[in-house]
Amino acid sequence: MTRMSWFNTVSLTLGFAFLYVPMLILVIFSFNDGKLVTVWAGFSTRWYGELMQNEAFLDAAWVTIKVAVASSTIATVLGTMAAYVLVRGGRFMGRTLFSGMIYAPLVMPEVITGLSLLLLFIGIGLDRGVLTIILAHTTFSMCYVSVVVSSRLMTFDRSLEEAALDLGCSAAQAFRLVTLPIIAPAVISGWLLAFTLSLDDLVIASFTSGPAATTLPIKIYSAVRLGVSPEINALSTIMIAIVTIGVITASLANKRQMVRQQRDEQSAVRS
Amino acid sequence: MRRFALIAAPYLWLLALFLVPFAIVLKISLSDYAISIPPYTPQFDWATGIGAFLEKLDFENFIWLTEDDLYWKAYLSSLKIALISTFMTLLVGYPMAYAMARAPAEWRATLMMLVILPFWTSFLIRVYAWMGILSNEGFLNQFLLWTGMISEPLTILNTNTAVYIGIVYTYLPFMILPIYAALERLDDSLIEAAEDLGCSRLTAFWLITIPLSKTGIIAGCFLVFIPVIGEFVIPSLLGGSDTLMIGKVLWEEFFSNRDWPVASAVAVVLLLLLIIPIVLFQRNQQKQEEADT
Numbered sequence: 001m002t003r004m005s006w007f008n009t010v011s012l013t014l015g016f017a018f019l020y021v022p023m024l025i026l027v028i029f030s031f032n033d034g035k036l037v038t039v040w041a042g043f044s045t046r047w048y049g050e051l052m053q054n055e056a057f058l059d060a061a062w063v064t065i066k067v068a069v070a071s072s073t074i075a076t077v078l079g080t081m082a083a084y085v086l087v088r089g090g091r092f093m094g095r096t097l098f099s100g101m102i103y104a105p106l107v108m109p110e111v112i113t114g115l116s117l118l119l120l121f122i123g124i125g126l127d128r129g130v131l132t133i134i135l136a137h138t139t140f141s142m143c144y145v146s147v148v149v150s151s152r153l154m155t156f157d158r159s160l161e162e163a164a165l166d167l168g169c170s171a172a173q174a175f176r177l178v179t180l181p182i183i184a185p186a187v188i189s190g191w192l193l194a195f196t197l198s199l200d201d202l203v204i205a206s207f208t209s210g211p212a213a214t215t216l217p218i219k220i221y222s223a224v225r226l227g228v229s230p231e232i233n234a235l236s237t238i239m240i241a242i243v244t245i246g247v248i249t250a251s252l253a254n255k256r257q258m259v260r261q262q263r264d265e266q267s268a269v270r271s
Numbered sequence: 272m273r274r275f276a277l278i279a280a281p282y283l284w285l286l287a288l289f290l291v292p293f294a295i296v297l298k299i300s301l302s303d304y305a306i307s308i309p310p311y312t313p314q315f316d317w318a319t320g321i322g323a324f325l326e327k328l329d330f331e332n333f334i335w336l337t338e339d340d341l342y343w344k345a346y347l348s349s350l351k352i353a354l355i356s357t358f359m360t361l362l363v364g365y366p367m368a369y370a371m372a373r374a375p376a377e378w379r380a381t382l383m384m385l386v387i388l389p390f391w392t393s394f395l396i397r398v399y400a401w402m403g404i405l406s407n408e409g410f411l412n413q414f415l416l417w418t419g420m421i422s423e424p425l426t427i428l429n430t431n432t433a434v435y436i437g438i439v440y441t442y443l444p445f446m447i448l449p450i451y452a453a454l455e456r457l458d459d460s461l462i463e464a465a466e467d468l469g470c471s472r473l474t475a476f477w478l479i480t481i482p483l484s485k486t487g488i489i490a491g492c493f494l495v496f497i498p499v500i501g502e503f504v505i506p507s508l509l510g511g512s513d514t515l516m517i518g519k520v521l522w523e524e525f526f527s528n529r530d531w532p533v534a535s536a537v538a539v540v541l542l543l544l545l546i547i548p549i550v551l552f553q554r555n556q557q558k559q560e561e562a563d564t
Contacts, residue, residue: 008370012382015367019389019443022400025410029403038408082281092278101285107549109501111518112538115525116292119535123295139288142281172273200393203503203522217395224395224508228403236396243391251384 023240030233037228047234057235060219063130064199067215071137072194078138079145079194080187084175086146087153105143113140114207121208128210136208137198144197145190152186153179185254192250196243300332300535332536341520342537346544348515352431352506353499356438360495361488363439364446368487369480371447372454383451390444397441398508405433405509429511437505442498446491453487454480486559493552501541517541 030048034041051057082102089095105113117136121128160182164174180187202217209215216235223232336342371382389397404410405428412424427433457480465475481488503518510516517537525534 005373007366008373011366012370012374015363015370015443016385018363018440019385022404022440023389023392023397025404026396026400037403038406038410038413078281078284081277085278085281089274089278094282098278098282098285101289105289107497107545107552109498109518109541109545111501111503111521112293112296112542115521115534115538116296117288119295119299119531120288120292135288139284142284146281196391200395202395207525217393220395220399221504221508224399224402228399228406232399233403236393236399239393239396243393244388247384247388247391251380255380 026233027237027240030230030237032230032233035230037230037233047230048238051231051234051238054231056214057216057219057231060214060216063213064216067130067133067137067205068195068198071134071198072141072191074134074138075142075194076145076187076191079142079190080149080183082142082146083150083153084179087150102143102146105140106147108140110201110203114204117204118207128208129213132208132210133205133213133215136204137194137201140204141194141197144193145187148190148193149183149186152183156182192246296535296538299532300539301330302532303331332532333540335533336536336540341515342517342540345515345517345520346540349500349517350544352434352438352516353496356435356442356499357492357496359435360439360442360446361492364443364491365450365488367443368447368450368454371451372457379455386444386447386451394441395504398437398504401433401437401440401509402428405436428509429514431510431514433509434506434514434516437509438495438499438502441505442495445494449490449494450484450487453484457483486555486562489555490552490559493548493555497545497548497552500545 029037029040031043031045032040033044033046082098085092086095086099086102114136117132117139118128121132126132160178161174164178165171169177200217201215202221205215206218206221209218220232220235223229367386371379371386374382402409406412407424407426407428409428411427412421415421416424427436461479461483462475465479466472470478501518502516503522506514506516506519507522510519521534521537521541524530524537
């Protein structure tokens with residue numbers, strides 16, 4: 001490949017500037033001393049201090065993490081089961097309906113999902129709180145997990161499973177010893193995706209939460225509706241930092257694993 | 272037996288928490304508004320059965336949607352905003368995907384990560400970031416005033432312009448990724464052949480690159496268009512009082528007016544509206560899968 005043309009360089013530079021400058025401004029101004037968010041008044045970390053004292057935000061953050069861990073874990077189990085059934089399950093009654101229900105939530109507008117779940121919870125008399133948000137988040141994120149895992153299941157060599165069965169494994173053993181280790185990276189990225197979706201969700205959580213349980217996005221949304229605030233900038237910076245560290249660590253780990261795999265394959269060829 | 276449990280667990284979960292709730296929405300959309308808790312009178316009663324239900328069935332809420340012009344204006348305006356912003360996202364996303372596909376191979380993984388990273392960052396925060404930029408005393412106006420390009424601050428926040436910027440910004444990765452995937456597979460020798468045969472670079476781009484990345488373009492456009500139709504956060508934070516989008520109308524109908532039957536009817540019509548693009552999208556994906564195998 002030759003040098004990049006000036007057109008490509010310009011479009012990449014402008015494109016990435018567009019993607020990153022807004023977040024950069026947010027991060028810089030979270031260290032602003034002044035109350036006005038658009039005028040620089042010197043460096044300070046006072047908004048981080050005030051954030052740490054804000055009980056309401058801390059409570060909401062705790063609820064959000066609880067919901068995200070619980071819902072993404074249940075969603076990973078159910079989503080992996082669903083993917084396995086769809087790819088390996090063969091024919092069964094209502095398979096079309098099942099795959100439809102797996103794909104539909106991916107394109108369903110959040111306002112509709114939220115509204116319908118709320119009407120269900122009220123219909124069966126379930127009080128809205130942490131539990132209802134977990135149920136709601138599990139429902140839509142298990143579909144994302146299932147899509148991620150089934151794309152991995154579709155590409156892997158089935159003869160490995162068959163070999164395990166021939167060598168005397170039971171179906172459960174073959175799954176645990178052969179299938180699961182191979183699809184593990186997809187299962188983990190499914191969990192991470194479900195976790196992030198749950199952390200992020202405002203609309204569905206607003207419909208399904210009660211006065212007893214407020215999540216961080218709901219809290220941020222109600223604060224932000226009144227305008228820009230330095231405390232929210234500080235909170236956003238913390239969240240951006242966590243995500244950035246997470247994504248970079250994951251991609252480095254991924255890269256190292258790929259290098260190791262290549263080396264193993266090469267040494268296998270040599271020996 | 273074990274196979275049965277494996278199928279039953281996710282199946283029953285989705286039936287109970289996806290299909291049944293939607294049936295409830297359908298049912299409430301056909302009932303009457305009442306000032307009570309819950310604020311509707313059920314139309315369907317197990318005791319009187321289906322006969323009485325059909326007798327009373329009147330689609331009153333749906334007729335209301337056609338009579339009050341707020342609703343159909345909101346549907347039309349959502350469609351318009353979604354169409355325009357999808358096109359704008361394509362205009363911004365295509366050159367980026369193209370440049371990424373032609374970048375040196377060792378850069379591509381990093382560029383890819385740079386596109387995906389914002390996707391993992393909170394949607395709400397990314398929308399919020401623009402509030403500080405677009406407001407009257409925001410960074411964009413400060414910058415433009417400083418360069419002397421304008422003498423008075425522009426009103427951008429709380430207008431449709433801000434909504435378009437917000438949509439392009441947040442949905443850009445969804446447009447770039449499928450187009451990049453299509454362009455990366457493109458065989459460079461095809462373009463060289465076209466140039467050898469006398470095509471100008473632009474003609475070769477138009478006759479070869481664009482048609483061969485068509486499935487990526489279509490996939491990207493639907494991935495932006497479908498969720499934007501029902502978008503709530505962006506019009507609510509960046510749009511103004513005259514920004515009509517159906518997701519916002521539904522939210523207000525439910526939380527402010529507390530008219531559940533009308534909110535449910537709005538949801539049903541929104542879903543009907545989305546069925547066509549969803550089916551088209553599904554077909555495009557299938558075609559692509561068939562081409563891959």
